[in-house]
Structures are given as C-alpha cells and as structure tokens.
Amino acid sequence: xxxxxxxxxxxxxxxxxxxxxxxxxxxxxxxxxxxxxxxxxxxxxxxxxxxxxxxxxxxxxxxxxxxxxxxxxxxxxxxxxxxxxxxxxxxxxxxxxxxxxxxxxxxxxxxxxxxxxxxxxxxxxxxxxxxxxxxxxxxxxxxxxxxxxxxxxxxxxxxxxxxxxxxxxxxxxxxxxxxxxxxxxxxx
Numbered sequence: 053x054x055x056x057x058x059x060x061x062x063x064x065x066x067x068x069x070x071x072x073x074x075x076x077x078x079x080x081x082x083x084x085x086x087x088x089x090x091x092x093x094x095x096x097x098x099x100x101x102x103x104x105x106x107x108x109x110x111x112x113x114x115x116x117x118x119x120x121x122x123x124x125x126x127x128x129x130x131x132x133x134x135x136x137x138x139x140x141x142x143x144x145x146x147x148x149x150x151x152x153x154x155x156x157x158x159x160x161x162x163x164x165x166x167x168x169x170x171x172x173x174x175x176x177x178x179x180x181x182x183x184x185x186x187x188x189x190x191x192x193x194x195x196x197x198x199x200x201x202x203x204x205x206x207x208x209x210x211x212x213x214x215x216x217x218x219x220x221x222x223x224x225x226x227x228x229x230x231x232x233x234x235x236x237x238x239x240x
Contacts, residue, residue, distance in 0.1 A: 064112040066220040066227075069125055069167065070104035071135075071160070071212035072234065073188075078103060084205035085190060094198040095149065095191045102229060105137070105153070105188055107164050107215060108177055117176055122217050122233035124170035128163055129235040134211040135160035137186060139204035149191035151204055160186045163215070163237070192226065213237055 073081070082100050089097050110121065136156040143152050155161055164184040171177035191200075216234040220227045 062114050062116045065115055065118075066222065067110040067113045067118065067121065067232075068218050068220060069107045069110070069121070069171075069215060070218060071107060071215050072231075073103055073105070073212055074210055077207055077210040080207050081188070081190075081205060084207075088202045088205075089191065089200075092198075093194060094196075095193050096226060098190055098192065098226070102227065103188060103190070104216075104218070104229070105160070105186060105212065107167055107184075108171055110171070110176055113176060117174075118217060118232055120174055121171065121176060122235070124167060124174060125215055125217055125233070126235040128167040128170055129215050129237050131166060132159050132163040132237055134213050134237045135163065135186075136209045136211050138209045139188070139207055142200070142202050142204055143187070144193075144197045144200065146197060147193050148189045149193070149198075149200060150187040150189045153186040153188065155186045156209065 078100055081103060085097050089095070113121070137153040137160060138156070139151040140154045141152050143150050153160075161184060164186075168177060168179045168184070172179060214234050214236050216231045218229045219232050220229055
C-alpha cells in the first residue's frame, strides 16, 4: 500500500475506489482516443490521468474515514488475483461514453462484490440496484448524447495489478484525481 497524496484534518472529500490501468494499456488507450475522437464541442475526452475502472463511488466522506475505506480495499484486494479485462463494445449513457469490458473468470466482479459488502458494513457505501459493470469511462458529454459508435480499441486482454482509493477534486476543466492509498491485487 502506498499513498501518493494526503489531505489534512477532517474535511469532507470526494472519494472513489478504482482499478489502476497498466501503463502500456494507458499508452494504447490514449493513442486510440486521439485517433477516434477529434476535438469537439459535444464532448471532452478524458485525459490519461483520469482513466481508471471505478469499483465504488463513495461521494463526499469525512477524511477520517479514508483509513477504514483503505482497509476494506486492502482486505478485498488480497483475496482476488488480478482480473483479465478486454474491451468488447462502446456504450453511451446520458452523460458519458464508455468501453464495456469483458471480465474473464469474473475476478473483477468478485472484487467489486466483496468490496461493496465491506464498504456497506462500514456504513460508507450504498450499493447500486443494478449489478456492477466493468467499464472505462473515456468521454464526458457536454450537451446530450452525441450517439457515437466507434469500434472498441484493440487493447487485447489487460490486467490491472492494483486498486486505489482516490480523492476526486472537481475543477473547471474536469475532475482531477489523486491516489490516497493503493493496494496490490492478490495480496502482493
């Protein structure tokens, strides 16, 4: 576990937990984004530092809860081998464009389910009604769905080896993320 950012006091901070992407996957993904999505008033392409796979969005939490949240992440991460994920299709919601990922063997889903249970027991998370979907948000829409339909990138299968607790700071140009704590998958 390592912390790359710190926040003092007991202020409320915007927190989520996500899988960190391998550097080679990030390289290929950014190259694909640049090739497929020209600058547009309709959307904002997420930059490299914003690309991750969200496991749980916790919203605004007191800073004092971060250690317990990181403890839940460490416990869940120690039980699951690194997942093998592959982009299978592009999908849009009303506000984002994403790559839906195949989760070979269901390891990412098991990680998310165990983590959601632990976070719920801590009282810091209310699971969504729908099942967790492994995906990568790649675009944020500025005004309505642009109804794009790009072929997914040929990234092959990739395996995130760690997950992190992130502090999300909202800025005019989009959210910026700082890793507060990270945990290796499989207890490494």
